[in-house]
Amino acid sequence: xxxxxxxxxxxxxxxxxxxxxxxxxxxxxxxxxxxxxxxxxxxxxxxxxxxxxxxxxxxxxxxxxxxxxxxxxxxxxxxxxxxxxxxxxxxxxxxxxxxxxxxxxxxxxxxxxxxxxxxxxxxxxxxxxxxxxxxxxxxxxxxxxxxxxxxxxxxxxxxxxxxxxxxxxxxxxxxxxxxxxxxxxxxxxxxxxxxxxxxxxxxxxxxxxxxxxxxxxxxxxxxxxxxxxxxxxxxxxxxxxxxxxxxxxxxxxxxxxxxxxxxxxxxxxxxxxxxxxxxxxxxxxxxxxxx
Amino acid sequence: xxxxxxxxxxxxxxxxxxxxxxxxxxxxxxxxxxxxxxxxxxxxxxxxxxxxxxxxxxxxxxxxxxxxxxxxxxxxxxxxxxxxxxxxxxxxxxxxxxxxxxxxxxxxxxxxxxxxxxxxxxxxxxxxxxxxxxxxxxxxxxxxxxxxxxxxxxxxxxxxxxxxxxxxxxxxxxxxxxxxxxxxxxxxxxxxxxxxxxxxxxxxxxxxxxxxxxxxxxxxxxxxxxxxxxxxxxxxxxxxxxxxxxxxxxx
Ligand SMILES: Cc1cc2nc3c(=O)[nH]c(=O)nc-3n(C[C@H](O)[C@H](O)[C@H](O)COP(=O)(O)OP(=O)(O)OC[C@H]3O[C@@H](n4cnc5c(N)ncnc54)[C@H](O)[C@@H]3O)c2cc1C
Ligand SMILES: Cc1cc2nc3c(=O)[nH]c(=O)nc-3n(C[C@H](O)[C@H](O)[C@H](O)COP(=O)(O)O)c2cc1C
Ligand code: FES
Numbered sequence: 046x047x048x049x050x051x052x053x054x055x056x057x058x059x060x061x062x063x064x065x066x067x068x069x070x071x072x073x074x075x076x077x078x079x080x081x082x083x084x085x086x087x088x089x090x091x092x093x094x095x096x097x098x099x100x101x102x103x104x105x106x107x108x109x110x111x112x113x114x115x116x117x118x119x120x121x122x123x124x125x126x127x128x129x130x131x132x133x134x135x136x137x138x139x140x141x142x143x144x145x146x147x148x149x150x151x152x153x154x155x156x157x158x159x160x161x162x163x164x165x166x167x168x169x170x171x172x173x174x175x176x177x178x179x180x181x182x183x184x185x186x187x188x189x190x191x192x193x194x195x196x197x198x199x200x201x202x203x204x205x206x207x208x209x210x211x212x213x214x215x216x217x218x219x220x221x222x223x224x225x226x227x228x229x230x231x232x233x234x235x236x237x238x239x240x241x242x243x244x245x246x247x248x249x250x251x252x253x254x255x256x257x258x259x260x261x262x263x264x265x266x267x268x269x270x271x272x273x274x275x276x277x278x279x280x281x282x283x284x285x286x287x288x289x290x291x292x293x294x295x296x297x298x299x300x301x302x303x304x305x306x307x308x309x310x311x312x313x314x315x316x317x318x319x320x321x322x323x324x325x326x327x328x329x330x331x332x333x334x335x336x
Numbered sequence: 337x338x339x340x341x342x343x344x345x346x347x348x349x350x351x352x353x354x355x356x357x358x359x360x361x362x363x364x365x366x367x368x369x370x371x372x373x374x375x376x377x378x379x380x381x382x383x384x385x386x387x388x389x390x391x392x393x394x395x396x397x398x399x400x401x402x403x404x405x406x407x408x409x410x411x412x413x414x415x416x417x418x419x420x421x422x423x424x425x426x427x428x429x430x431x432x433x434x435x436x437x438x439x440x441x442x443x444x445x446x447x448x449x450x451x452x453x454x455x456x457x458x459x460x461x462x463x464x465x466x467x468x469x470x471x472x473x474x475x476x477x478x479x480x481x482x483x484x485x486x487x488x489x490x491x492x493x494x495x496x497x498x499x500x501x502x503x504x505x506x507x508x509x510x511x512x513x514x515x516x517x518x519x520x521x522x523x524x525x526x527x528x529x530x531x532x533x534x535x536x537x538x539x540x541x542x543x544x545x546x547x548x549x550x551x552x553x554x555x556x557x558x559x560x561x562x563x564x565x566x567x568x569x570x571x572x573x574x575x576x577x578x579x580x581x582x583x584x585x586x587x
Contacts, residue, residue, distance in 0.1 A: 069558025069576050073436065075338030098571055105552040105562035109389035112554060116561045119571065262392060314555035315378065315394055317433060318342030 047085070049283055049306055050205035050230045052140050052167050054085040058296065058324040061287045061310030062144040062170065062209070063090045063116065067134060070317065079137060083320030086140040088308070089130070091172045092160070093145070094152055096122035101254035106242040111262025111289070112311060113240045115255030118146065123159050131165050140167035142207065150184075150197040161202035169204055174211030174236040185211040188223035195227025205230040207285065210276070212265075213239050217272050218279040225280045232276060233285035233308065235269045237261045262311040263289045270298055277303025291319070293326020300327075339557075340366075343431045345380060348424050349406055355483030357456065358411045358422040359400065362430055367402040371464035372525075372548050372580040374398045375407065375434030376556040379420050383431075386416035395421065396553045396575070398525070399435060400459040400487070401466070407435075410484065412456040436556050437579050440546050442468045443521040450517075451488075452510055452534055454526025455481065460548050460580075461525055462487040470523070473513070475506025475530065507533040514541045521545065522583075535583045545583035549574050 047054045071078045099119030106113040134141045143160045147153035173185030184190045208224040212235040221232045237259025244252040269288025277284045286304030290296050291312040299307050312319040350361035378394035395417040401408040413422045443449050449470030451461040472491035476482040479499035485491045493501025524534045525548035538545040551563035551574040564571035567585045
């Protein structure tokens with residue numbers, strides 16, 4: 046058992062927000078998904094106040110050792126999320142972490158209040174870092190903005206608040222310190238790095254419907270390691286490390302530099318059961334090192 | 337029937353050339369799939385490290401046949417992913433997730449299925465004809481590509497260069513048919529331009545059609561929201577809500 050912000054977890058591997066849709070996966074894989082749920086907690090895709098359709102396609106580009114996405118946070122809005130999704134997620138038998146994103150401190154406050162009412166929600170992750178939505182980037186890229194945001198939302202709930210930091214900033218450790226000073230219970234990183242790809246044809250036209258997108262996968266793992274190390278050295282609150290993890294060895298490195306938990310994102314696209322595999326490899330890795 | 341959870345490893349059991357395409361048979365104990373469904377495939381060895389360090393993600397590939405412990409695929413080498421898959425030899429291991437997606441819905445009794453296929457889009461139609469019959473209209477670039485028409489019974493052919501069958505587009509063949517027939521359902525799979533041409537023709541003649549779409553995919557099972565297509569009900573994921581869509585819902 047692993048303790049994280051007062052929550053008991055079976056192991057140290059959870060999913061990265063937006064990289065595993067439980068409702069779709071259950072439709073495809075049936076009850077096996079619930080019986081063999083790959084993660085120690087389930088982190089929802091980002092929820093916003095109003096429904097969002099997301100960005101126009103194309104939304105994906107495969108790049109060297111990774112991928113660029115401009116999904117644009119499609120979601121049905123907080124009403125539908127609370128009415129129809131929370132109950133389904135609670136059936137998984139693992140703690141539920143709800144990821145929310147507002148375009149202002151006021152919107153964040155409304156989201157946190159609504160979500161915190163629900164007993165099924167173990168913790169709330171604040172997405173202040175999605176590079177696809179201009180406002181998210183602004184709040185999370187600036188330590189002062191983060192302090193102001195937490196001053197508004199921290200008093201609203203006793204549930205653990207996890208701040209998902211943006212890597213698209215000059216000093217991520219300063220942002221982490223601001224989140225901690227504002228009362229965050231944990232920080233998570235890294236989100237995707239702002240990136241771009243051009244449509245074939247040599248016209249200089251962006252390929253992605255959102256023009257730019259976010260880079261993920263093995264291509265960002267070395268950056269994730271550096272940022273997690275610098276944040277873990279700076280703050281006392283637990284750190285959820287992610288970015289390019291595709292094996293137990295990758296996960297172990299993030300833990301070695303100070304992460305408490307590891308999240309698996311893009312690797313789940315390649316293998317729906319990647320979470321369980323990474324957790325098993327991690328356990329084997331520890332057993333080997335202890336021997 | 338649900339899809340087995342997680343990625344499995346299986347070996348290539350057979351490989352043959354059909355014109356400019358490669359047909360791979362991969363071991364799959366419970367080989368059950370519907371025409372129009374697909375798998376996500378990746379080679380276990382040597383995935384990555386091609387041009388621009390690709391491929392990274394697995395590739396969506398339609399089922400050509402599923403029987404006797406083997407699932408078959410038709411591949412065209414168009415980039416690093418299909419290049420690696422086309423180069424697989426018998427005995428080499430493949431990661432597979434599938435079968436995935438919603439396939440074709442067979443027509444009601446008395447209604448004939450018209451199967452309109454272009455290039456590497458023909459596998460779902462070949463599988464459909466094998467199970468439910470129907471008249472195939474196939475379009476290819478050249479007679480060499482058109483050798484893949486051998487996967488069908490009594491197909492009508494069109495080629496861009498006129499080296500086999502009618503010179504022109506496969507939709508020319510469909511036009512002739514739509515002039516005289518209304519008791520049909522059109523099933524189509526092929527390049528976007530062909531599907532658009534089919535869509536506007538069936539709309540004009542008020543004939544129902546089911547179109548199997550392609551979209552860039554990362555996961556194939558609804559996890560990434562990367563594969564959306566615009567419909568009258570908003571963006572839908574091609575991998576879980578499709579790949580087969582009623583032509584009338586696509587905008
Ligand atoms: C449901 C479904 C079924 C399919 N069935 C088959 C099948 O039966 N047989 C078959 O051969 N193919 C099939 N495909 C198509 C195949 O999955 C894609 O063409 C795949 O992208 C090929 O990968 P590649 O690396 O070979 O080529 P890519 O390099 O991916 O090139 C293919 C196309 O993708 C675009 N592209 C180019 N570079 C990139 C990049 N870096 N990132 C994103 N897009 C890029 C371009 O438009 C290019 O023409 C299917 C696709 C879907 C969605
Ligand atoms: C397709 C896709 C969708 C994502 N959606 C979200 C999201 O809704 N909210 C969020 O906070 N992060 C989102 N992310 C970022 C991931 O949670 C994660 O921070 C990032 O992908 C790095 O991890 P990875 O390299 O393991 O994928 C998304 C990433 C991808 C690739
Ligand atoms: S390919 Fe990921 S949602 Fe369709």
